[in-house]
Amino acid sequence: MSRFLGSIRQLGYVVDDIEAAMAHWHSVMGVGPWFYNPRVPIEDYRYDGEPHEVHNSVALANSGPMQVELIQTRNDAPSMYRDFMRAGHKGLQHVAYWTQDYDADLARMEEEGFRQKMxxxxxxxxRFVYFDREAHPGTVIELSEVVGPKGRLFELIREASEGWDGAEPVRPFPDLSTL
Known part of the structure; x- marks a missing residue:
C-alpha cells in the first residue's frame, strides 16, 4: 500500500486498437465485462497548464478489486498517452489512486514534489490529475476523484465483474448524469 494514498486501484494501459485489446482481455485473460465509451466527455482538460480538446476512447473492467483501463487516443491533442505512444511504448502507462478528498490528496502529492502534467x-x-514524475520509466501516477457519478460508475463496473459469466463482454458506458 502506498504510504500516502492507500492502495493502487487502477492500471491504465494505452493501446493502439481498443477493440482488439478488449477482445484479448476478455477472451484470453477472462476479464470483463468491459464498459466502453468511444468518446469520453472530458471537461476542463489541460496539458502543461494549457487547454486542449482531446478525443479518447476508454474501456473499463475489473479483475477483483483492481480496475483495468484501456485507452486509445483518437486525435493528436497533447496528452501523456500520446507522449507514451510516441516514445515507442504500448501497455501500462499509469497507476491510479482513487480519492474522496481530492483537494487534500492533491496538496499532499504536490508537497511530495509531484507536479501536475495533465x-x-x-x-x-x-476530477483527475496525472503527475509528471514517473514512478519508473513510462509509468506515471494518476489521482482520480471518485465522489459522485464517476465513483458510482466504478462501483457498477466492479459489481458487474463479480461472478461475470462471459456474456455481453462489451457494454456501453451508462450516462453519468443518471448515476
Missing part, C-alpha cells in the same frame, strides 16, 4: 474532469466530482 488534468481534467469527467462528470461532477470526477
Amino acid at each position: 488534468s481534467g474532469r469527467v462528470g461532477a466530482n470526477g
